[in-house]
Amino acid sequence: MLNFESLAAIGLNHYLIVSAALFCIGMVGVLVRRNVLVILMSIELMLNAVNLSFVAFSHFSQNINGQVMVFFVMTIAAAEAGVGLAIAVTIFKRFKEVNISFFEQLKG
Amino acid sequence: MFLLSLLIFVPLLFAVVLLFTKESQVKYTALAFSTAEFILSLRLFRDFNPGTADLQLVEKFSWVKSFGINYFVGIDGISFWLVLLTTFLMPITILGSWKAVEKSQKTFYVSLMVMQTTLLGTFLAMDAILFYVFFEAALIPMYFLIGIWGGPRKIYASIKFFIYTMFGSVFMLLAIITLMVMTTTLEGGAMSASFIDFYKLDIPFVGGTLLNSQTLLFFAFCLAFAIKCPMFPVHTWLPDAHTEAPTAGSVILAGVMLKMGTYGFLRLVLPMFPEATAYWAWVLMLLAVIGIIYGALVAMVQPDIKKLVAYSSVSHMGYIVLGLFSLNQFGITGGLYQMLNHGISTGALFLLVGMIYERTHDREISKYGGLAKAAPWFTIIFMIITMSSIAVPMTNGFVGEFLILIGAFGANKIFAGFAVLGVVLGATYMLWMVKRVFFGTYGELVEKYKGKLEITKRECIVMAPLVILVFWMGLLPNHFLDWSKVSLEHLVNSKDKYTLSYSLESEKIENKNLIAFKNKTVK
Amino acid sequence: MSNTLLFSLLFIFPLLGFLFNGIRFKSKNYKLAGIVGTAAVGASFLISVILVAKLIGLEEGARSITVHLFDWINIGDFSANASFLLDPISAVMILIITGVGSLIHLFSIGYMSHDERPSKYFSFLNLFIFNMLLLVLGDNLLVLFVGWEGVGLCSYLLIGFWFTDQQKAAAGMKAFITNRIGDAAFLIGLFLVFTNFGTIEFSSITSLLPATAESGWSGPITLACLFLFIGATGKSAQIPLYVWLPDAMAGPTPVSALIHAATMVTAGIYLIVRLSGMYMLAPDVMMLIAIIGALTAFFAATIAITQNDIKKILAYSTVSQLGYMFLAVGVGAFVPAMFHLMTHAFFKALMFLGSGSVIHAMHEEQDIRKMGGLKKYMPITHFTFLLGWLAIIGIPPLAGFFSKDEILWYTFASPAGSKVLWVIGAITAVMTAFYMTRLMALTFWGESRVSKDVHPHESPVSMTIPLIVLGVLSTIGGWIGIPHLISHYLPGHIPNVLEHWLEPVVKNIELTGPATMADEIVIMSLTMALIIGAAWTAYMFYARKSSIPSKVSKALGPLSTAVENKYFVDEFYNSKLINPLIEASKGLWLYIDVNFIDKVTYLASDFATGCGRGIKHLQNGNIQRYAMYMSVGLILILSLILMGS
Structure with missing residues (x-):
């Protein structure tokens, strides 16, 4: 069921696209929503989008710094x-x- | 001995001291301080040498080195009397508004002190940026004077005044920066903001077109100074500012602040842009003549005494500008003399109007009448000042106006012919006002305040020096003109290539020591 | 005593009098004020006499004393110093000013005895004398101008002396402003003189004249003369600026006598005589002066016929007589002009003071229709007035005869004169005889029409003495200028003293025409006959109560209404000049200042605030909005970069 081969085929770009998509959703949420809670959630979303790209970069460049950043x-x-x-x-x-x-x- | 710096900054120090003075004593202290400042300024008679056109008592310290901006002050025959006029009018103004100011006295006198610093700074600065700073800073205390202690439309008037003058100054700043950039072409190649270096510039000029650097710079400066003067058609801030300002504000405004404009013409425009001045002088003269007649006509129909005096200022300032742009010795000397005359006679008129206003709280001419019977001494003083204002011979006004007219006549007979009309109109508006206010039967206000209208001893003390000066300056003008003569002659004779030399005080002392040393060794 | 000291004292006495009375102006002590005031002018008179005696002591061709008191205005090549010149012309003037002046001061003591402010009155009067002396003694045009304006100022103050009366104050203002119009022209004239000659000193101008005459180009000089003459029309009440003088009668009567008859109003004549050399170079202006003078003389005389206010009649008569003087200078008869100036000062001052005496006696009544028969109540006033009357209408051997006759003769015979002008002058002389006789008849003769509650009485001695002295002067004053024609037949050949006296400084135009002595006799007799006829007619009309005058005025209809109303000149000036000017000024204020310039500035400020208002929505403090702008901007920039790469 799980095709690890195909999983392995997921490259940096895929992560970045997901990250960008998440970021955009978050940003639109911040910009257009009126509910404070939703805005806060959207900000979380944006931050996590950034986290995702950090981790992805970290993984693909074999550098631990990105993952450290994520903790911050x-x-x-x-x-x-x-x-x-x-x-x-x-x-x-x-x-x-x-x-x-x-x-x-x-x-x- | 840093006399000029002392003169400029001592009032500022006084202002700080005033801040810590008790509210009840503040006016006495302010009077004492301003008198002290006046006495200090009298030292100029000893230290200033009228025999030379050089800049004297010079102090120069670097301020912003990379742009060649200095703290640079000096005095010559052109600024000499304006400095004294400023220090002279201040104690008179303070004593004159002794009872007029009730609310926040401390701020009031502090404003006046700061005002004095900025005014003196403007007249003494020889560095364009320093000049600009003082020129603009003078707006601030005046803004407060009008805005806080003014009449019912004070906010409108103060903002109008501020923005009007700011508008002109911006062009001046632009022009100053341009000139500073130009100074890099001079010998040495360093940027400089000193007037002395500006005089040395040879700015390209093409007659007949507006788009060349000298003409543009000329008009930029002219706009700033014309608004300050004010000249027709940019005079409309003045009547409002005067009507709303408290007496002290009006006196300082008319007496000294307006002179900043004419002083600017004399100090900057004439010597810096000789070709443009010669070419475009007619424009300024035309506007001045229009201002003379227009101001007089409009003054004639004013229902409010103070507004009448304000419009008469427009007319009088027209004379000054007319004289300056005659570009000959009569006109320029007359212009300078008229600056002092106007400061004294219009200042005195505002004080007198303020005195009646303090008693009746109304300035509507039609509500007066018969004041001469109710307050004869007041009337006598008012008549003397009126005579000075309409330039009756033997008063100061006549000497100035006569010199201006003869100068203008030498420059342009038609303009002079129209300017002479101002002599008639001046008599008309003043005497008509005098007739309605002082003569006839008692008006409603005079009837109501009959017993309280006569001038008090304090007010007599305020007016006495002004009245004395009216006659002194009218009968013995040489006592005054001799101090400026050499500088003005120098300006007129070398107006195509004006230079102003100076030597620093410190250098002078060194030189003296050196000479003394040499003499000793020779002996 | 040195000349400087004498000159200084001459000025200082009236000035001290002015200050003394001025400082205690509230005092009601009319005697002290009057004595001090009179003494001040009297002292000046004594000094004048000493000075003139000194002048006479000098050699004939070199009769001038110049005194330099202090430097006044010295700029570049322009210099006007406080220096003074006494020469034959100014000698005549200072004697008239201080002499007649002290008499009038003396008269005023009695006249002002009931007034509220006698001290103030005398101080102004002294100030006037001071300024008048400046005017005639100044050795340059500017010092003359100082006095010129100074006397105008005093005139203003004295006309409006009873300032609580709005109309009197207005009359003062009118006088000053009308004079100012003239003064403005004077200034222009002065500038022209300065640009032409490079100096404004009389002696230098005179010495430069021959060279100018040779150069042949008289354009600028003509202009200078013209403008100075306009200045003179203001001060000396000529067409078109005469309107202030009749109104000036609002002042106390002795003031009218001193300022508006004897001295100030003759300043214009003095000016032209002083510059006679220059005027001779401008024949066009001379002609204009003659025409204006003749017309003024004529029209003022017609108005005088119809007036009923005793002072108004005298005022118009003054305007008319001044017209004569201008006619004289216009035709080049400078000496007769000065002569008439002098005799007129005597007899007109006399008549004004006489009218003052009458008004005083009648308790401030000035309407001659309410007088009549005053002869028996006021014998001295009547007798002296009679002398004045005979003098002004020109009955020999009284003063007016000689001066007027000479003017008419010169008008007829001078190359600058003309027969038309002579006819006008002669008609004016006839009218003068008529209205003056009318004045005499209605005031002093005939039946009394005085209302019952008024009890006329002769004036006190202090008032009658000046009348008597002036009466004597009006009688014998003319004898110093007896024309050659008459002196020829007189025992001892009395010379024309005045002409001889003035000769070194001012010369008449040369009579070159074909007119002969016989002509002169014919003309003199003709005018005499006409004058006597006119006087007799007026006597019959008014003393004998005839109905003819009213019939005549009815027959003339609108013309007589026009004359009675002074040709509606004041109304014309008011409706066509003054009111439009005021309305226009209001228009300037409302439409240019308030509605145009301010509106333009408002437009500028509205533009600025408008822009601000537009942009302000972008910056409303909504962070979401800001974030939106940022992201949109970011996207735009990113896409630009991407597209660029």
């Missing part, structure tokens, strides 16, 4: 998600609102 990114992504969600939850608690156009009133 994941940490930061976790921290960012933590802070972002905390803000989102606080705002939701206060205003019962998750649509970011609502937050424009915070603008100076």
Whole structure:
């Protein structure tokens, strides 16, 4: 069932294409969605797309640095998600609102 | 002895001190400080040598080396009286607005002090960038003076004033940069922003077209200074600024700030662009003549006394520009003299108008009448200043106006003929106003404030020096002109190839020591 | 005493008087103010006498004293110093100014005794004397101009002396502004003189004249003369700038006597006589002056016939007599002009003071229809006024006869004159006789029409003394200028003293025409007969209460209305010049300043704000939007790079 041969035929480009696709989906999500949670998720998606390309490059260039980088990114992504969600939850608690156009009133 | 730097920056120091003074004492301190500054400036009479056209008391320190920008100040016969006018008017202005300013006095006097620094800086700077900085910085305190202590439309007026003048200055900055780039072609090849180097430039000029460097630079500078003066048709900021400004603001604005424009013509335009000046002088003269007549006509129909005086300023400044662009000795001397006269007589008029306004809080001419009966001493002083303003002989105004007209007559008889009309119109608007305000039966305001209109002792002290100067300058103009004569003669005689030499104070001292040393050894 | 000191004192006394009275202007002590004021001018008069005596002591051809007080304006090759010149012309003038001036000051003490502000009055009057002395003594055009404007200023202050009356204040303003129009022209004339001669000193100009005459090109000189003459029409109230003088009667009557009859208004004549050499080089301007003078004399006389205000009649009479003087200078009769200036100063000052005395007695009533029969109440005033009347209409041997006769003779005989001008002059003389007799008849003679609550009385001594002195002067003042024709028949051959006196500095035009002595006699007798006839007619009309005048004015219809209303000149100036100017100025302000220039600047600022408003939507603070721009931009740049490679 699993054809390892064909798996092995998956080259760097395939990974990069998947990564790019994921990145674009994430970016469009950030740009067009209004829901704070969805935007945060989209950012995660973009970060992970980047992670994917890091790992792919790392694997194909036989260099461990890329995989190390991924750990950093994941940490930061976790921290960012933590802070972002905390803000989102606080705002939701206060205003019962998750649509970011609502937050424009915070603008100076 | 850094006299000029002291003159420029001591007021700034005073401003800082004022910030830490008690609100209740601030005006006394400010008066004391400005008087001290005036006394300091009197030292110029000792240190300045009127016998030479050279730049004197020069101080020069490198500021931005790579662009050749220096802190470079110096004084000659052209700036001499303007410096003294500035320091002289300041204590008078402060004493004149003794009671007029109630809110945030500290800021008010600090603004005036800063104002003085910038004005003196403008008159003393000999480096284009330094000049530009002071020229522009002067807007800031004036902006506050109008914007904070002004009348009902103060915001409109202050913004109009600011943007108008800024607009012109931008062109000047552009021109300055161009000139700085040009200086690299001079001997030595280094960039320089000093006026002295600008004078040396030989800027290509083609008559008849606008698109050549000298003409463009000429008009760029002219625009900046014409707006500052202000000349027709870019004068409309002035009436608004004057009407809304507090008395002190008006006095400084009319007395000194407008002179920055005419001073700029004299210091920069005439010597730097000789061919363009000679070729295009008629444009400036035409605008000046239009300004004289237009300003007078419009002044005539103003319902507000202060606005009338403001428009009369447009007319008077027209005379000054007319004189300067006559490009002969009479016109230029008269122009310089008229700058001082205008500072004194229009400054005094604004002070007087401010005095009535303080009492009645209204400046509508039609609400006055019979003031001469209610306040005879006030009327006498007002009449004297009016006579000065309409250039009756034996007052200062006459000497200036006469010299300007005779100069203009030498340059262009038609323009002079029309400018002479201004003499008639000037009498018309002033005397008509005097008739409506001072003569006749009591108007409603005079009736209401009858007992309180007479001039007080403090106000007499404010006006006395001005009145004395009106006659002094009218009867013995040589006392004043002698200090500027050599510089002006030099400017007129060498206007095609103007140069200004100077030697640094420090060098001078060294030279002196050297000579003394040599003398000793010879003996 | 040195000349410098004398000159300084001459100026300092009136100046001190001005300052003394000026500082205590609120004082009501009319006696102190009046005595100080009069003493100041009296002292000046004494000094003038000393100076003139010194002048007489000099050799005949070299009668001039020049004094340099201090440097005034010295720029380049232009110099105008505070230096003064006393020569025969200015000697005559300073004697008139200080002499008549002190009499009028003396008169004023009584006249102003009930006034609120006598000190102020005397201080202005002294200032006037000071300025008038400057005017006539200045040795260059600019010092003359200083006095010229200075007397205008004093005139302004004194006409508007009772400033609480809006109309009087307006009259003062009108005088000053009308004068200013002339002054502006004067300035242009001065510039032209300077550009032509390179100097404005009288002596230098005179010495340069022969060379100029030889060069033959008189264009610039003609222009200079023209403009200076326009200046003179302002000060001396000639067509078209005479309108201020009748209004100037708003001032106190002695002021009218001093400023608006005897001294200031003659400044224009003085100016032209002073520059007579230059004017001789500009025959076109001379002709214009003669025409303007004759027309002014004529029209002012017609107006004077119809006026009912005693001062207005005298004012128009002054304008008319000034017209005579201009006619004289226009035809080259400079000495007769100066002569008439002098005699006119005597008799017109006398008549104004007399009218002041009458007005004072009538409690400020000026309408002659409400007077009549005053002869018995005011004998001295009446008698002196009578002398003035005889002098002005030209009855020999009173002063006016000699001067007027000589002017008419020169008009007839001079190469620059003409018969037409002479006819106008003669008609004017007839009209003068008529309206002056009318004035006498309605005021002093006939039945009394004085209202019952007014009790006329003779004026105090301080007022009658000046009248008497001036009466004597009006009578004998003409004897210093007796024409050759008459002196020929007189025992002892009294010479024409004045002509002889002025000869070194000013000469009449040479009479070259065919006119003979016989002509002169005929002309003199003819005018005499006409004048007496006119006076008699007026006497019959007005003293004997005839209905003819009203019939005549009815018959003339619109013409007489026009004359009564002074030909509607003021109305014309108001509606055609002043109001349009004011309206136009309002238009300039509203349409050019507020609605055009400001609108243009608003357009500029609106453009800037408009651009900003357009772009501002791009930068609305929405991060999502910003991110979108960034990504779009990034994509664009990337695709560009990719396509490029």
